[in-house]
Each structure stands twice: as structure tokens, then as C-alpha cells.
Amino acid sequence: MSESTDDIEILIALMAKLPGLGPRSARRAVLHLIRKRALLLTPLADSMSQVAISARECLNCGNVGTSEICDICLDENRANGELCVVEDVGDLWAMERAAVFKGRYHVLGGTLSALDAIGPEELRIPRLADRVTAEAINEVILALNVTIDGQTTAHYIADQLQGQVKLTTLAQGVPIGGELDYLDDGTITAALRARKEI
Template sequence: MAGGADEPVERLIALMARLPGLGPRSARRAALQMIRRRALLLDPLVAALSEVAETVRECERCGNIATGPLCAVCADPRRATGEICVVESVADLWAMERAGAFRGHYHVLGGVLSALDGVGPEALRIPDLVARAKAEGAREVILALNATVDGQTTAHYIAGELAPLDLTVSTLAKGVPVGGELDYLDDGTIGAALLARRAM
């Protein structure tokens, strides 16, 4: 083999190199470490990957990752009702949860509107959001979308779709930097932006 390893190992390295933050060199180092420490790293990783592949799915209500019909957030009876925080991705939902400033429910869109990428409203979970806000009698929908052009375009589109409903549509305060992404912000910035949200 060109890399000096047998085919199964090269296949493992090639797959790991596809992960965000891991290039070919980092993937090679990680694979070697796992092989050397099989009992401590490789075997538990294989078991965890197998379990995730068999049990993890999308939450029926919000789109978060779940092992049952509902995720832990949606199934928690202590969460406040009447507030829905809209995020682009599961990573953004997790970032909001790390900040600990929001105690309501979430709605994961699965992306943002993007004319360049051919992503229209039908490709996102926007109709589900409108139906959910109506069915659950939401009092407020917080649009916690990234401060990018596509994120703000999506926020304005959603605000228009929610306009006929009797609820408040707010967005995060502009403490979130323009071009910033929630998953890369510190917990304090997210918490402060959420508390200082304003109506759109």
C-alpha cells in the first residue's frame, strides 16, 4: 500500500480524514493511537458507533438528535411551553443549551435559505415550524439564526410566514457578530444575546 498500511487501516484513515477538523495526517495519527490502544479506545469506539447507528434518529418534534421519538429537551416536562427557539442546525441547538440561558423548546431548520445553493423553503423545516407554532399556541418564536446574509434572509422569510399568527417573533441581539456562527461563540455571548433579544 502507498501509505504503508494494510487496506482496512487505510480505509479507516480515509474515512476519518473526511471528518471536520481531521486531515489525512491527523486521521493517520488518531487511527494509529486507536490501534495501539485497542481495548481503551478502538473497541469502545466501535461499540459506541454501532449503538449510535442503531438507535439515534431525528426528534419527531424539533429535529434534534434523539434515541426515541422525542429528544431529551422535548421530553423534559420542566421546559417552558409557549417559547420556540429556531436554530439552523443541531450544533446550534447544542450551543444554545451550553449557554444555559433558554429553558423553552427548539426547532431545527436543517439549513438556511440559499439561492446560490438552490435551498428553498421547501427544503427546510419551515412549514413544520408554522404548523407547530399554531398547534402548540406559541407565544414567542425566537429566531436564533447565524448573523450571515443567508441566516438573516431566512429569519425575515420565517417572520413573514409567522406574521398571521398571534405571537411575538424576536431575534437575538446583535451582540452576535455579523458573519458569526453560534457553534463558535462563547456561552456568555450567546446568553447575553438571547436575553437582549428584540422583536423583528
């Protein structure tokens, strides 16, 4: 393309592969980076190189960090007997942002899926049972997405651990700030069935 030269086109093409950026916003981002070369482009390049070397999955829970065992698994204060099972690291981060859960996590790395041939062995499911015993867990909170695959996976795990440990799942209902008019029928049904006396 005549509009700029190869190095820049390559960078635009790579940036366009990021979730949330399309070809146009990638162009805008690259222009912004070139304008802020010292302040943003060079630090970002260095930071990416650093993370490419140092990022790794926690051997215990599957969280992403820069050491063999992540900060949460190393923190003895979080060994409170509660283990929260999530699909992926993004979900773990979302839980941490809410800052309400004080126990540890177990990141499955996906959901069971017959279509994609993803069975328990492809996920971090076998390790979950080991941790329940080894870490003296007394409650496993299944915080999986409320999707077909997420709920199938939750049922499978519940079957595996039944009788060994208390099993709970996140409440379903109207989200904070939610307007009934915009909610789907399933959510309204769940919220009504789980209604509470005030």
C-alpha cells in the first residue's frame, strides 16, 4: 500500500488482531503510538517483550502471573477453605475486581464441549479433586458463566465432587442497575424463583 511503508503496515496488521480493535482503530492506535514514541510506543514494546518472557500459568490454579505459583496461591491468608472455580483468567480477574471473595481460585481453562472435543482431561478438572483434598477445601463455589457450556461443566464438576465437599454456585437474578424491561425471560424467571422475603 502506498499510504505508508512496510514496518508500519505490519504493526497495523498485528494490532488489528487484538480483541476490541478492528482495522480502523488499529490504524488510529498506531498513529497515536508513533506520535507518542518515547512516552508510549517504546515502553509498550519493552513491556510486551518482558511479559512474553515472564508470563506463565500458575502450576497450582492456572492463574496467569510471572512465577511458578501465583501470588494468590502463595498467600496463606487466602487458604480459608473456599475454592472458586472459574472458566478462565479473565473471570478470575473480574472476581478480584469485585474484591469480595477471600479464598483461592481454580481456573479450568475453558468449558467441556462435545463439539470441540474438549473433555475433562483437556481442562484443569482432574487437578480440582486433588486440590480439594490437599488444601482442605470445605466449599467449592462454581462461578462458571451462565451459558450452556458453562452450566454443563458446572454439573459435571458437581457430579464429580458430590459428597466430598459443600458445593455452591453464584446466585442468578436481576443485575445491579438492571431494568426489567431489558432483561431476558430466563433471568426474570430465575430472579422470581429465587425471590427473597424483605
